[in-house]
Every structure is written in structure tokens, then in C-alpha cells.
Amino acid sequence: MNRIDVLRPTDIQEACDAASDEDAVLVAGGLSIAPAIQNGLLAPRTLVLLDRISELRELTIGPELVRIGAMVNHSTIGNHPALRAMLPVLTRTFTAFANPQVRNAGTLGGNLSQAIPVYDPPGILTALRSRVRVVGPEGSREIDLEDLAIAPMMTSLADGEIITTVEFIPPSPDTVLAYTRFRPATHDDIPTLTAAATLTHRDGVVSELRLAMGGTGPTTQLIEATDRLVGLDLADIATNIGAFTEAVSAETTPYSDGAGSADYKRHVAGVIAGRVLRDCVTATGADHV
Amino acid sequence: MDHSEGATESVPVRFTLNGSTVTADVAPTERLVETLRTRLEALGTKVACEIGACGVCTVIRDGRTVPSCLLLTVLVDGADLWTVEGLAARSDLDPLRAALLDQGGVQCGFCTAGQIVSAAAYLDERRGEDLDSGHCSDREEIAERMGGNLCRCTGYYGILRAVEEVIS
Secondary structure (H helix, E strand, O other): OOOOEEEOOOOHHHHHHHHOOOOEEEEOOOOOHHHHHHOOOOOOOEEEEOOOOHHHHOEEEOOOOEEEEOOOEHHHHHOOHHHHHHOHHHHHHHOOOOOHHHHHHOEHHHHHHOOOOOOHHHHHHHHOOOEEEEEEOOEEEEEEHHHOEEEOOEEOOOOOOEEEEEEEOOOOOOEEEEEEEEOOOOOOOOOOEEEEEEEEEEOOEEEEEEEEEEOOOOOOEEOOHHHHHOOOEHHHHHHHHHHHHHHHHHHOOOOOEOOEOHHHHHHHHHHHHHHHHHHHHHHHOOOOO | OOOOOOOOOOEEEEEEEOOEEEEEEEOOOOEHHHHHHHHOOOOOOOOOOOOOOOOOOEEEEOOEEEEOOOOEHHHHOOOEEEOHHHHOOOHHHHHHHHHHHHOOOOOOOOOHHHHHHHHHHHHHHHOOOOOOOOOOOHHHHHHHHOOOOOOOOOOOHHHHHHHHHHHO
């Protein structure tokens, strides 16, 4: 008997208990579940719908903290006036990927829990040093977003654990955010590579640089080559970009697949890393790019 | 669509469709477009790509466009749904329909229902005022809001011009 139970908990603990069964599938926006079942990738015995848990829809935008509930839709994030005023690069991203229908129904938690590094949300939120709150039968814990995914479609979550919120501290006024995505013209709009960076500058000098890339390996990758640019004058970045992009390429380990060979992706990774770095420098208002 | 794989017990759902309450017993993994087309005789909503990319399956749930080819019907229990059939009765959409025809926004007609649903939802969102959408122009805003409805015939400009004509 192929019976599928549909549960609709109204609080998180109820959801965690239901989700502890390894044949249970958590349903957020549900957009990825129908195709997965159709293709035989998922064979749930229980569907646990999260749409009745109001605390998962929390959205707090403040100068000290931005906290986004796991069930908040991408379009709600992207169209939020206060968030746009604070981080227009972030909201522009959340109104650009996929299409309006998918952004209206898809959720941040659902997106992040698929652990697909080329999706737009994980890279840009990792650049912002986001933390993820996870609740399970044993209690709650917080992890850095870059530690959520361990491989495509695999997270570090245990059975019964649910992402409840994603949060970050808004960047200080001396920090800029830039994001770029690279994709060939495809109907599904899934990028081949993404690059998101936050650059902090003081007195015309780079004091911090964080670069998160998607598509360069099994998870969102925090690039270490940024170390060579910290301490440089913003005006000197341009002359150092060539060496930087080569260093980025060398650090990446992309897969060969239908979107491109590993060599191709390694090259493009360097190019878009340089691009996003230039965008950061432009955003600082410095004269030299 | 085969709803009878094993004895998958069906789930009762209840929602508002085009202003009327409807109930249906659906398979847990049934998608909304299947329910609309095979149980509720609402054939205006189409199926094509089945990955949420083309927009022919667009319906309005609680005021927002969503891809019914990807939504499990169990997820719309309690929701307020509108399909193209429900929009047909709205005379305030006559200018949109006329503009689509005048501007060359309709050829084979396959994408048209979805285009109208997305355009109507956008017009309702605006309600005659400028939106605080962050876009620098109406054209940019229209292109974004209509970006989930593909068309193989018209080259898009007729459709976008039609929406632009209505909001100006």
C-alpha cells in the first residue's frame, strides 16, 4: 500500500517530530518537490507541510539585524522597501532570479535546504556572513550559512531538523556589497557560476574582503585569494586584478557538466571574481576602478 | 496522470476558486494544474514546461501569481485562487484585452491565458498608482512582472506594449 500521509503542523516542534521519520519530506514552497516525485528522486511516505507555522514567516529588518523566516517568499524579500533601502544589491537579486511566479511561491528555507551552490540566495547571503537557526527534536542551534550545505542536495541537517530563520548583521556604512551571476541563455535561469563580495574600506584602503562563489565546487566557496588584496589601496586594485583572477581560478574545483567543462568554468570563475571586485570598488565611490 | 498508484489515500482540500468555494479529494502528490484541468474543468490554465519556467500554468493565489504546474494541490487548502476563467468576468480588464489585440500581443493564443493572468495580477498590484518596486521605469517594472510568461510567436513587444498602454 503506497499511502502518503499529509501532515500540516501548526508549530515547529510538531513539525520536527513529524520530520524525524526518515521517509518524511518537509514541504516549504513545494516547487521542487513535485518534479522530484515525478522523476522518482523522492518517494515520501509523509509530506510535512510547513505553511501553517506562522513563526517561519517572520521578517525583521532593522539596523542591528535582518532576520528572515525560512518560509518567507523570495519576492517578499526582494520587494521589501526597508531592505531595499539598506541593501539594494540584495533585493535586486531577489527580484531577478527565476521568474515572478517562482519567486512568489518559492521560499528562502526551501531554496537553501536544497544545497545547490549555483542558486542565487546562498552565495549572496554567505557574503553577508549569514547565520542559520536550526530547530530539531533535541533543541536549537545556529550555524554559519556556509556550513549548511555539505554537497549538492545534501545538508548538514539531521533528521527532524528544520531551518527556522536566516539572519545577518547589516554591513557597516564602510562596507559595500556586489553580486554577479554568469549563465548562458537557458530557459531555467539557473546560473553556471555566481560571485558575491563584501568589501570594507577605511581611508581608501581595503580592510576586509569576503568573496563567496557558487558553481566552483560542491558547496558555496569562500575564496582565500582575497587575502592578497587586503591592505591594498582601492586605487591599486585595478593593477592587481589580473593576478587575482588567476589565483581565484587556481583555487576553484568546478565539475564538468552540461553547463561547461571544468577548465571553462575555472576560467569564467576568475573573470567574474574580477568583475565583482571591480563592482565593489566602483560602489565605494573611489575614483580608480 | 495516474492517480491510482497503489492505494494512495486522497486528501480533502477546500479553497476558493474564482470567488466560489470548491472542495476536492486529491492525491497527496497531485499538482494544482492537474486538479484544475481534470477535476474542476478549468481548462484555461495550461501545461507545457512543467518546471515553472514558461508561465502557461500561471494562476493567482492570495493575490500573487504562482506556477500551478509545480504547486501541490494540498498546499492551496484555504487559499483564494483565481484563474483566467475568473478574470473573464472582470470588465475592468477590457482595456487590457483590447490592447493585447491592438498591439499584436496575441498570435497562436497558447500563452495568452497566462499572459492575462500575470498582467491582471500586476495591474491589481498597481491599482492605478506607481509601485514602490525599485525599478527605474514602468517598462522595466512591466518586463520584470511579465518575465515569467514565455511566448514563441509575438516577440514580446506587443504584449509589453499592451500592458504599458493600460497603465498609462
